Amino acid sequence: MALPDLTDGFHLVVDALKLNGLDTIYGVAGIPITDLARLAQAEGIRYFGFRHEQSAGHAASIAGYLTQKPGVCLTVSGPGFLNGLVALANATTNCFPMILISGSSDRAIVDLQQGDYEEIDQLNAAKPFAKAAFRVNNPEDIGVGVARAIRAAVSGRPGGVYLDLTAKVLGSTIDVETARHSLIKVVDPAPSQPPSPQSVRRALDLLKTAKRPLIILGKGAAYAQADQDIRTFIETTGIPFLPMSMAKGILPDTHPLSAAAARSFAIGQADVVMLIGARLNWLLSHGKSPLWSESTQYVQIDISAAEMDSNRPIAAPVVGDIKSSMAAFLESLEPNAIQPSYEWLEGITQKKQKNIEKMAVRLNADPNPMNFSSALRAIRDVLSNRPDVYVVNEGANTLDFARNIIDMSEPRRRLDTGTWGIMGIGMGYAIAASAESGQPVVAIEGDSAFGFDGMELETICRYHLPVVTVVFNNGGIYRGDPEGSPPSPTGLLATARYDKIIEAFGGRGYHVSDTASLSRSLYEALESGEPTLINCVIDPTAGTESGHIQGLNPKSGLTK
Ligand code: ADP
Ligand code: MG
DSSP states (O other): OOOOOEEEHHHHHHHHHHHTTOOEEEEOOOTTTHHHHHHHHHTTOEEEEOSSHHHHHHHHHHHHHHHSSOEEEEEOSTHHHHHHHHHHHHHHHHTOOEEEEEEEOOHHHHHTTOOOTTOOOHHHHHGGGSSEEEEEOSGGGHHHHHHHHHHHHHSSSOOEEEEEEEHHHHHOEEEHHHHHHHOOOOSSSSOOOOOOHHHHHHHHHHHHHOSSEEEEEOHHHHHTTOHHHHHHHHHHHTOOEEEOGGGTTSSOTTOTTBOGGGHHHHHHHOSEEEEESOOOSGGGGGGOTTTSOTTOEEEEEESOGGGTTSSSOOSEEEESOHHHHHHHHHHHOOTTOOOOOHHHHHHHHHHHHHHHHHHHHHHHOOOSSBOHHHHHHHHHHHHTTOTTOEEEEESSHHHHHHHHHSOOOSTTOEEESTTTTOSSOHHHHHHHHHHHHOOOEEEEEEHHHHHTTTTHHHHHHHTTOOEEEEEEEOSBSSSOOOTTSOOOTTBOOTTOOHHHHHHHTTOEEEEEOSHHHHHHHHHHHHHHTOOEEEEEEBOTTOOOTTGGGGGGSOOOTTOO
């Protein structure tokens, strides 16, 4: 009798990913997944090899945010898996769909704690940080494991999913016929979840009573890709809007209804606030005073019912996906039913004008050395002609200033530290943004933030990606140390030539200390499409401790 044709776990994983359109893997190779990475690449999956799993994981998560398909990160067992966990947790926190696939050691040895190579109970370690976690123990279950991981990652509120593949499963053989029947092509992985008609009516009724309505757009709104309906709703009702940082560009920042330059005024005075894919978390001061008024009423559109009332009572919860919800709002909207008062719109416009004039003074100054404002104005002017460019942004002051100064005109083009305020996302996000879109990326990085993942410059150069990294070099976390003093806890080398690092990998380095050179180098870099790093020297005294969130530092009860 002829033996049946055999396949193995490696092939089945690749087949399952391909069958479901997961065509890109971000990872770091090693035991026991090296052959999986090789096979995936040989079978036409794009493979991006990183220098650290955390960056690969961040890349996968932002790929998920940009594409609505789970981004896939592949790591080795034990420490490689643990390195990927920060990214998995960050994805879950930010509602980005990703799947962390890690190889793992021998179950029997791990469970008896007999000391295997890279021994750790990965499944249980991952659980608190993941939306869901699965382990595949039999090769014939690989199809189910991948299908469940995909559904868990993208359905409902998206998040990070852990998929544990034991070395044994990867190497196990199984006959081709059984294998073929075991694979699952997931049908409708993120089913639409239209809101109930009553909830939409309740929300519209509340908005009708409003004199000072305000819409807050969060990254959930950006993720949902409902750009046109959101814009139509805002423009038809004339309600001013405030974008959270990653929601910038759903409507252009220069839109007349943007209240961004009058943020505190708008939040403080609004009588009805409509949250669209934004949580009332610390980034919105939990909806509490002194920023917010006690009497503000809320409409909240969110896919997660449990999000409602998490910080403030929500008078009109709308539970559903934002795409279906916005369509329902437009359908039920009666002409002129919602009327923001003239005083409200005028008040915001005047406040905006005042703040913009105040900011213009800082932006137009050209001090030597450069400070955050002057350097970012130079970058802003170059980017204003390049709406195609993705902007990645992290740091403390570098983040705060850039968020306010760099206008966005296209949705999902600004990628930043998100819900956690995490550092070390920069290079991973930049690599994935470029890989997924084919567009150029400018990563605006604090010198401290850049240090977490700077070695990924080699990855950028190896794949020849059009990523321009601008390091705001002020010689420290927040700010630099006084010259000649020993390093403080926040000090970094002010004389560091970050531009030389990329030169070591064959990329282009620039060292600039004035705005004219900064503009020229950024312009040249974008024209060339070459991997570039601009070491942008700014005043070491320019930064403030913890940037705009200084108040989050605990104060000693001893100081009066
Ligand atoms: P931001 O930080 O920009 O304010 P958050 O991450 O706090 O945004 O909020 C995003 C919200 O969007 C989350 O509560 C999440 O449940 C929700 N969300 C994500 N995707 C969708 C979607 N497709 N439809 C509806 N809500 C969504
Ligand atoms: Mg710094």
